[in-house]
Amino acid sequence: MQEPSKGWPRAETASEHAACHFCDSLQKVVSLEEGKDAHCSVCGGEMYENRKQSLQRTISFSLSALLLMVLVIIFPFLSLNRSGLKSSMTVWEAATSLWEQGDQMISVATAVFIVFLPSLLILSLLYVTIPLSLGKSLPGMVAIFRVVSMLKPWAMVEVFFLGALVSLLKLVKLADIAIGVGFWAFALLMISMVGALGSVNYFEYWDRIEAVRERMRKETFS
Amino acid sequence: MKKNAVPIALEENLAACHVCDRVQDVALHHCQRCGAKVHARKPESIQRCLALLAASIIAYIPANVFPIMEVTQLGDTESSTILSGVASFWRIKAYPIAITIFVASVLIPGLKLLALGVLCATAVGKVEMSPKRANHIYWLTELVGRWSMVDVFVVAILVGLVNFEGIMSITAGPAAVAFAVMVILTMLAAHAFDPKLVWDRMRKEAKV
Numbered sequence: 559m560q561e562p563s564k565g566w567p568r569a570e571t572a573s574e575h576a577a578c579h580f581c582d583s584l585q586k587v588v589s590l591e592e593g594k595d596a597h598c599s600v601c602g603g604e605m606y607e608n609r610k611q612s613l614q615r616t617i618s619f620s621l622s623a624l625l626l627m628v629l630v631i632i633f634p635f636l637s638l639n640r641s642g643l644k645s646s647m648t649v650w651e652a653a654t655s656l657w658e659q660g661d662q663m664i665s666v667a668t669a670v671f672i673v674f675l676p677s678l679l680i681l682s683l684l685y686v687t688i689p690l691s692l693g694k695s696l697p698g699m700v701a702i703f704r705v706v707s708m709l710k711p712w713a714m715v716e717v718f719f720l721g722a723l724v725s726l727l728k729l730v731k732l733a734d735i736a737i738g739v740g741f742w743a744f745a746l747l748m749i750s751m752v753g754a755l756g757s758v759n760y761f762e763y764w765d766r767i768e769a770v771r772e773r774m775r776k777e778t779f780s
Numbered sequence: 781m782k783k784n785a786v787p788i789a790l791e792e793n794l795a796a797c798h799v800c801d802r803v804q805d806v807a808l809h810h811c812q813r814c815g816a817k818v819h820a821r822k823p824e825s826i827q828r829c830l831a832l833l834a835a836s837i838i839a840y841i842p843a844n845v846f847p848i849m850e851v852t853q854l855g856d857t858e859s860s861t862i863l864s865g866v867a868s869f870w871r872i873k874a875y876p877i878a879i880t881i882f883v884a885s886v887l888i889p890g891l892k893l894l895a896l897g898v899l900c901a902t903a904v905g906k907v908e909m910s911p912k913r914a915n916h917i918y919w920l921t922e923l924v925g926r927w928s929m930v931d932v933f934v935v936a937i938l939v940g941l942v943n944f945e946g947i948m949s950i951t952a953g954p955a956a957v958a959f960a961v962m963v964i965l966t967m968l969a970a971h972a973f974d975p976k977l978v979w980d981r982m983r984k985e986a987k988v
Contacts, residue, residue, distance in 0.1 A: 571812070572802075573802050573803040573804060575789075575794070575803045576796070576801065576803060577789040577794065577795070577796035577801075577803050579796075579801075579975070579976075580911075580915045580918075580975045580976065580979065581911065581915075581975075581976065581979040582788050582789045582790055582796075582976045582979060582980075583786045583787070583788060583789070584786065584787045584788065584789050584792065584794065584803070585786070599786060600786050601911065601912055601915055601979075602912070603915055603919075635937075636937070636941055638941055638942065640944060640947075640948065643944045643947065645941055645942070645943060645944065646941075647937075647940040647941050651940050652936045652937055652939075652940035652941075653936065653940075654940075655939060655940040655943065656936055656939055656940065656952065659939065659951055659952070661939070661951075661952045661956065661957070663957050663960065663961075664932060664935065664936060664952055664956050664957060664960055665936075667929075667932065667960050667964075668932075668933065668936045671929065672933075700813070700814050700815065701815075703800075703814075704799055704800070704814050704815075704816065707799055707800070708799065711922075711925075711926060711967065711971075712926075712967075714926055714929055714933075717926055717927055717929050717930050717933060718933045720880075720884075720927070720930050720933075721929075721930045721931070721932075721933030721934045721936070721937060722933070722937060724877060724880070724881060724930065724934045725934050725937040725938055725941075727869070727874060727877050728865075728934070728938065729938070729941070729942070731872075732942070732948075733942075760800070760801065761801055764800040764801060764802065764813060764814065767813075768802075768813050
């Protein structure tokens with residue numbers, strides 16, 4: 559039976575056991591209080607976690623990330639001024655200027671890891687999390703969440719930010735640098751992305767998706 | 781088998797889905813929850829990991845030997861490799877940044893290649909290591925992999941920003957592509973490795 563105050567909803571067909579990712583030991587799934595995590599009794603590896611207000615946090619961080627992504631694309635990231643010559647670029651232009659100079663591979667990598675994948679992840683998270691928080695399911699939810707689980711390591715917003723800090727230090731000696739709105743938006747985007755993805759415990763999400771779909775199926779048939 | 785031992789999914793003919801973690805009968809070809817293919821272990825884990833590893837080692841060499849970017853200033857072109865970039869930061873006493881670049885671009889990729897190689901060797905029984913230590917190494921390898929991309933992004937930013945026709949411009953060097961390829965390949969290699977194989981090996985040896 560499910561306890562509403564503890565853990566998260568699980569489907570009746572949900573597996574009673576979980577297997578450790580590292581050592582494959584079978585462990586009974588227990589309901590956790592918010593903020594607690596479950597570890598494997600054999601190897602100590604973390605199995606799942608009940609993160610605090612996971613759905614609400616994911617939704618709010620994702621919404622702010624979405625807005626910030628728009629700002630990041632529109633506004634200049636950094637501007638340079640070298641004895642009267644000015645140059646400024648947005649994150650998007652970092653990718654396009656590489657393309658124009660013939661470095662298609664790096665251009666595509668930048669665009670994909672910094673703009674496309676993070677945007678896709680945010681939109682997918684919203685598509686899954688908003689209905690989940692309302693106890694509903696939407697078509698394609700499973701496929702979309704599979705994409706989220708698989709693509710998560712490839713969004714590299716925070717790595718790009720570290721790259722931006724290194725670039726700033728390299729540029730200091732060359733010219734006057736101005737930090738643009740896009741830069742600050744990017745810093746906040748990084749925090750929002752980490753917050754949104756960090757609130758998702760995949761074990762919990764898959765359980766919730768399974769439970770919602772089971773309930774919807776029952777409602778349709780009864 | 782010992783009494784009170786925790787059952788192993790594989791021995792019960794169960795498998796956790798690689799995508800959604802649902803535990804189910806291995807005989808089911810597709811996961812009952814997310815539809816992904818069900819395998820007890822990642823298929824051809826060691827071969828895939830080693831093949832990707834070999835490819836990343838090949839890319840690691842040009843990534844460190846060739847220039848990662850070329851700075852053209854008033855007709856003079858100066859190219860810099862990753863290591864010469866680290867050295868120039870070191871010379872101007874920007875130690876934290878020199879260390880950051882060195883760790884992210886040279887040390888982490890190198891250690892990661894080594895770590896995955898050792899993990900594969902452990903899984904096939906060529907190297908003795910406690911499985912718990914193998915877990916930690918694997919966990920770290922997966923965690924830090926993406927940070928090596930930092931130098932590629934530095935190049936992307938500098939190329940996009942510094943483009944003063946005829947006076948000064950920065951272009952990407954051949955190492956940038958090699959570097960990006962190397963990071964992507966090592967991430968794929970880490971993903972292909974199945975840490976459960978190390979435990980399988982240990983259990984098999986304990987039984988013999």
